[in-house]
Amino acid sequence: MALSPINQRRWRNFRKNRRAFWSLIIFTVLFGLSLLAEFIANDKPILVQYRGEFYTPIINFYPETAFGGDFKTEAVYGDPEVQCLIATGGLDLCFDDPEGYIEDAKDGIIEGEEIEKGWALWPIIPYSFETPVDRPGAAPLPPDSQNWLGTDDTKRDVVARVIYGFRLSIFFTLIVTTLASIIGIIAGAIQGYFGGWVDLIFQRVIEIWGATPSLYIIIILFAILGRSFWLLVFLTVLFGWTALVGVVRAEFLRARNLEYVRAAKALGVSNRVIMFRHMLPNAMVATVTMLPFIVTGTISTLAGLDFLGFGLPSSAPSLGELTLQAKQNLQAPWLGFTAFFTFAIMLSLLVFIFEGVRDAFDPRKTFS
Numbered sequence: 211m212a213l214s215p216i217n218q219r220r221w222r223n224f225r226k227n228r229r230a231f232w233s234l235i236i237f238t239v240l241f242g243l244s245l246l247a248e249f250i251a252n253d254k255p256i257l258v259q260y261r262g263e264f265y266t267p268i269i270n271f272y273p274e275t276a277f278g279g280d281f282k283t284e285a286v287y288g289d290p291e292v293q294c295l296i297a298t299g300g301l302d303l304c305f306d307d308p309e310g311y312i313e314d315a316k317d318g319i320i321e322g323e324e325i326e327k328g329w330a331l332w333p334i335i336p337y338s339f340e341t342p343v344d345r346p347g348a349a350p351l352p353p354d355s356q357n358w359l360g361t362d363d364t365k366r367d368v369v370a371r372v373i374y375g376f377r378l379s380i381f382f383t384l385i386v387t388t389l390a391s392i393i394g395i396i397a398g399a400i401q402g403y404f405g406g407w408v409d410l411i412f413q414r415v416i417e418i419w420g421a422t423p424s425l426y427i428i429i430i431l432f433a434i435l436g437r438s439f440w441l442l443v444f445l446t447v448l449f450g451w452t453a454l455v456g457v458v459r460a461e462f463l464r465a466r467n468l469e470y471v472r473a474a475k476a477l478g479v480s481n482r483v484i485m486f487r488h489m490l491p492n493a494m495v496a497t498v499t500m501l502p503f504i505v506t507g508t509i510s511t512l513a514g515l516d517f518l519g520f521g522l523p524s525s526a527p528s529l530g531e532l533t534l535q536a537k538q539n540l541q542a543p544w545l546g547f548t549a550f551f552t553f554a555i556m557l558s559l560l561v562f563i564f565e566g567v568r569d570a571f572d573p574r575k576t577f578s
Contacts, residue, residue, distance in 0.1 A: 220570040230566020237559040244377035251335035251370035254287050260328040261299050287330065288341075296328045337367035339374040339527035350535070350542040360544045362535050368545065372552055374527035379556070382443065383508045389447045390504065394454030395497065399485050401455065402462025409459070416452050424449035429520045437523045446511060453504050454497060461493035495572050502564040506557050513553070529553065 225231050249256055254267040260277055267287060274285040277295045285292050337343060337357075343365045345351055353360040359368035401412045428445050435441060462485070465471060474484045515521030516530025517537075524531075529552060536546035 224566050224570040227566040227569055229562050230569075233559045233562035234566070237563060240376070240559075241380055244373055244380070247373045247377055248333075248338075250333055251337060251339070251367070251373050252333045253336060253338045253341040255330035255332050257331040258287075258296055258328070259330075260296050288336070288344075293330070296330055299328055335367065335370050335373075337370045339371045340366060340525060341370070343367055350539055350545060352542070353544055359548050360542065362532065362545065363539055363542075368532070368548055371527045371532060372529070372548060375529040375532065376552065376556065378439075378522070378527055379509055379512060379529055382439070382512055383505055385443055386446045386450060386508045387501070387504050389443075390450040391454055391497075391501070393447070393451035395458050395490070397451070398455040398458025399462055399490065399493075402459040402464075403466055403481065403485050403489070405463065405466065409463075412455075416455060419449075420452055422449070428515065432520055437521070439522060439526070442512070442515070442522065446508065450504070450508065450511075453507075454500055457496040457500055458493055461496050462489055465489050465492055495568065498564065498568045498571050501567075502561045505560050505564065509553075509557065509560075 243250065248268050252268060256266070256268055258265040258267060258277075265272055265276070267285070272285055273279075273283060274281040274292060274295075277285060277292060278299075279285065279292060279295055287293070335358075343351070343357060343361050345356065345361070345365070349361055349365040350363050351357060351361040351365065357367050357369070359372070362368060362371065397412065401409045424445075427449075428442075431441070431445065466489075471484060471489065474488060479488075512521060513528075513530035513533060516528040517534045519534070521530055522528050529549060532545060532552075533549040536542070536549050539545055
């Protein structure tokens with residue numbers, strides 16, 4: 211669908227802001243890679259060829275018996291016996307010396323007999339965010355060729371956890387920011403447009419709601435209901451929707467008595483159309499100006515709750531939990547550096563992008 215002339219102008223203005231434009235490109239690439247996290251960091255092969263047939267373990271469930279094993283539970287693809295079964299086409303000798311027969315299978319002949327070779331295509335990082343790393347030594351382990359950013363204090367690969375944690379943080383932020391913004395814009399628009407008793411009552415409700423100790427309520431509810439992603443989203447939106455109410459209300463209070471609004475009322479245009487088709491676009495500059503603070507605040511809230519142990523479930527890949535591990539393991543500086551640079555890069559890119567969006571929506575901003 212073609213953009214309207216005004217949106218085309220906004221896009222041109224955004225592209226002229228090189229810092230914002232390149233931040234958008236870099237963020238899009240990073241977020242796109244995180245969406246493919248299962249194909250980049252996983253303890254399951256992307257594709258397996260076994261006895262002439264192809265299998266996709268990342269997408270589908272396959273028991274060990276599908277590859278000539280003994281168990282009907284899901285195959286543990288990192289197990290040398292399973293790897294040997296795949297490589298040799300299900301040879302029973304794999305249970306005696308799996309690693310030796312994996313080497314022999316490369317020639318296609320074992321003990322003088324030709325075998326039907328198989329293979330497995332692995333991700334670049336052969337670990338998921340919760341896969342324990344089989345390396346000698348006490349955790350956390352330092353970076354090496356096997357674990358590029360080392361491991362955490364439970365021997366999980368840090369790179370894998372950063373990739374999955376980045377995706378989870380962005381998804382959480384997008385959902386919370388979208389829902390909170392919609393609620394806040396609607397509430398602020400109603401307050402500013404109607405004014406009077408509606409505005410007065412709304413303001414008192416917001417003052418009371420804003421004084422509620424949200425952190426304590428989240429901790430209490432998590433203790434009662436248990437930690438979950440969607441419960442945290444609900445609670446964050448519940449206490450975060452008031453962020454945009456003030457700026458939207460001020461813009462609507464300013465615009466409600468302008469000539470074009472009074473003319474629309476005189477022509478019988480409905481309040482809903484006046485509010486959201488005519489007045490809201492003029493309030494978008496102030497709204498977009500606040501979005502970077504909401505986005506960064508949401509990410510910081512998630513990281514802070516995870517750092518305190520009251521955020522996402524312990525099994526989830528959490529950047530806040532990585533920060534907590536860095537605090538508890540000062541002898542492992544790679545954890546602290548990884549957490550710092552991950553947050554710094556993510557927050558900087560988002561702030562630069564929204565600054566460019568703000569300037570693109572600002573009708574007073576001119577570009578040469």
